[in-house]
Amino acid sequence: MLLIGPIGFLTPWILSALAALPVLWLILRAMPPSPRLVRFPGTRLLLGLKDPHPVARHTPWWLLLLRVLAIAALILGFAGPVWKPAPDEGGQGPLLIVMDAGWAAAPDWPQRQARALRALDRAASAGQPAALLVADGRAEGALPFMPATQLAAQLRALRPVAWETRYPADPDAALSDAPAGLSVLWLSDGLDHPGRAEWLAALGGTVTVVPPEGPRLSLELVPGDQPALRMRSTTATAEPEVLAIGLDPQGTPRELARLQPGDGAEDAGVTSRLIPITLPSELRNRITRFEIQGHSSAGAVVLADDSLRRRKVALVGDDRASEGQRLLSPLHYLRRALMPTTDLIEGGLADVLQATPDVIVLADQLGLADDPALREWVEAGGLLIRFAGPRMAASDRLGEEPLLPVRLRAGGRDIGGALSWGEPRTIAPFAADGPFAGLAVPEDATVRAQLLAEPAPDLADRTIARLSDSTPLVTRAPLGQGQLVLFHTTANAEWSNLAISGLFVEMMDRLVRTARVSAATPEAEHAEQPFWLPELVLDGFGRVAELTDPAPVAAVDFARGPAPGAPAGLYRGGERVAALNAGGPMALADWPGVRMERAAQAPGLDLRGWLIGLAALLLALDALGSAWLARGRQRALA
Structure with a gap:
């Protein structure tokens, strides 16, 4: 990024086109409007008369100025100007982007992608290689470093997963191909996860951590004779309501009830509230999911299974x-x-x-x-x-x-x-x-x-x-x-x-x-039960995802909770239907010895759209000015 006073340019090489503006001015100045040939037999009677309105030999200066300003505005707009851009506190060496990709990263995922793309643009303009670590538990082997421009498409296609953020087990093996002078940008979801401290110690050097925007919330089912929900939040302010979504008598999913959170108890920065499910059995048996209003993540959703229904x-x-x-x-x-x-x-x-x-x-x-x-x-x-x-x-x-x-x-x-x-x-x-x-x-x-x-x-x-x-x-x-x-x-x-x-x-x-389970076939009744088959799975945003090529989940892995290969969702084992819900206990992350980027810091005002709009306005004024000049010549001839 090139900084000129309070304005920064994301693609400064386009500014070199401004050098062509003087040449354009001379070309427009030397090219008057093309004359019009009018054949009239009485022209001989006008010999010797002086025309009080002669045709201009050059384009008017104000029309030239409109055209040059319009082209200059287009050049500046395509250069990506930003008014008072946020300073990039990261280092200038090879870039490593660490993205927490669990369900807690879903609420502000577009902002995370935008921040990572800005870092890739900076690395590309500096000619530095870059690597992307997606902490979803599926990364294997050493991280490949490549030109930053090749990672942009992969970054735009990323989506959060319906389980907790997971880092590779061996940081040293993953960083074996990392070049010297590494600059790290860590887009954190604000929560502590297994292996995070080991990765922070292994990275060393310049680490810039971007905290999340807004609080993290999770929802968990508390089993018992009277089932309840437990809402956890990283803020002590009033929490939103919990929506009970189910099927109406016509079979259409809709909101059936709203549950109000009770008083909260804070522990290590996380506030916990208990929400009793005090609903009639007829209504409760139609509920398919509970979700926190206005919070789109798999951790804010509780799917209803056999344990919730009250027969x-x-x-x-x-x-x-x-x-x-x-x-x-x-x-x-x-x-x-x-x-x-x-x-x-x-x-x-x-x-x-x-x-x-x-x-x-x-x-x-x-x-x-x-x-x-x-x-x-x-x-x-x-x-x-x-x-x-x-x-x-x-x-x-x-x-x-x-x-x-x-x-x-x-x-x-x-x-x-x-x-x-x-x-x-x-x-x-x-x-x-x-x-x-x-x-x-x-x-x-x-x-x-x-x-x-x-x-x-x-x-x-x-x-x-x-x-x-x-x-x-x-x-x-x-x-x-x-x-x-x-x-x-x-x-x-x-x-x-x-x-x-x-x-x-x-x-x-x-x-x-x-009860209310369809009659099973003899093969299903006597099938081995160490596996659970997925019937419905969620994505990281808490939405129902397409179930393609479902694979059975071993009972041992199923008991450990959502993980790669076993996302949050509903699973069937024989006659039982059980839910894997992503929400659960939360712990705040501690970041000693790193640079913290303010989450509320404005990224700067993007002037690209304004300058392109100004260019369009100037070109429209140019067209009106040209039409006005042509009409004035016609009146003079008349």
């Missing part, structure tokens, strides 16, 4: 036990297990069907053949969970009972009673590809009685939980778009102590989360 569960059973016999009620333990995480409704089967629940739980109920509405509800996508009991065991037509995942034997099996020879059976470890995968089985959880299933070729495929003797404890089968699930023991402590264990709560929670 509506209907309990149907005999609950006529007295106050002193409440522990004998088949619905008591179901209430205790489901109440913290679901919305419960109770009543007769016909009444609860009108409330359109997601799950219906039947405790020791028979005679469902005469209720076609229940079958239609399951086929439409409902989840029906049934529990065995004395009434089912005593039925002589149990083999004909509809809406069961397997055929049952009448009479039941007493394996731990006073009249039996056997001992109560424990629960076998759960399969790694089933809905209860990963749940720990207590050693004291035993079953004393159960309903046995009739042998069938598909019995093993429909069994999702077994006892230690390999007999079914829980079976499941698809019906239309819904599911049928049967616990082969009771919902209370009459046949087993499963209902009074913590495992019962976890099993019911897992089953309820699979």
Whole structure:
């Protein structure tokens, strides 16, 4: 950049065209307007007369001045003049641009690109090589240094990523080809990231850090019985609202609700606010994402998955036990297990069907053949969970009972009673590809009685939980778009102590989360589950990105959070849908021994557009002046 007083020129070599202005002035001065030939027979009568308005031999001086000024304005405009440009405090040696490219860099990404392009222009005018380090975790090997003009296109095509900023693990290897006298421009997102201090120490020399413009905000889901959102910010001022985006009854995404942040607590410069999600279940189940209003980054977005939806569960059973016999009620333990995480409704089967629940739980109920509405509800996508009991065991037509995942034997099996020879059976470890995968089985959880299933070729495929003797404890089968699930023991402590264990709560929670899931094919049900498949991914700005050639993500990598190859988004593993959200804890970066460029510093007033506009105005005045002169000559001739 060439500085002439308060004006700087980005491309000063164009100013050399100003030397041609005197030559242009002489050419225009020596070339009068071309004469017009008019043939008139009476011209002989005018011989000897003197014309009071002779045709000028030269172009008028004021018209020449307009034309020269217009050309000078064009030359100055193309030279890229800037009024009082921001001083470039970086060194004059080879340039290295370090760009934080995580989600925290997204809100002011255009300003970052513009600042980096100005640095490349400076390096190009000085003839210095340059390199670009994009801190998105995908840079490998030594950084290549090349002419600065070759990096401009790559810089313009860069976009932030939907995970945290990540630096190469080995700074020395990445800088192995760096020339001496390196000048570093670090466009920081204002946050501390692993490896940042090591890179700062390895760079040394002249390092200019450009901090972000405005605060950084992130949004995180806080799981629990009452889910909430946690908003973090690098400023203590009032925070914007959180928008709940979901589908309206017509299936169109729109704003469904606004959540107000509460009081904040500051820790090491980061303010944290808790936002309870106090919305009706019907509204909350339609929400697909939460986002901070006016803040475009993947860290300011929380995608809703199975853990956020609060199912509506209907309990149907005999609950006529007295106050002193409440522990004998088949619905008591179901209430205790489901109440913290679901919305419960109770009543007769016909009444609860009108409330359109997601799950219906039947405790020791028979005679469902005469209720076609229940079958239609399951086929439409409902989840029906049934529990065995004395009434089912005593039925002589149990083999004909509809809406069961397997055929049952009448009479039941007493394996731990006073009249039996056997001992109560424990629960076998759960399969790694089933809905209860990963749940720990207590050693004291035993079953004393159960309903046995009739042998069938598909019995093993429909069994999702077994006892230690390999007999079914829980079976499941698809019906239309819904599911049928049967616990082969009771919902209370009459046949087993499963209902009074913590495992019962976890099993019911897992089953309820699979509600409203389309029936899976046998291949999908038995597919290995160490991988998660992406269904929807975000870009660094928090927008839905195009899903091209999706690759499965290993469960180990999935548990570590968003990363290269696993951006923020929704992923499916078997019947479960889980969200990888980019927002989380934040820590401010510390920059000892560097030059800090003021983020609010004005880059200078670009005069390019003004000068080109002035040139256009002068050319328009030139055209008007030429037309006025031609009209004056016509009047004189008339």
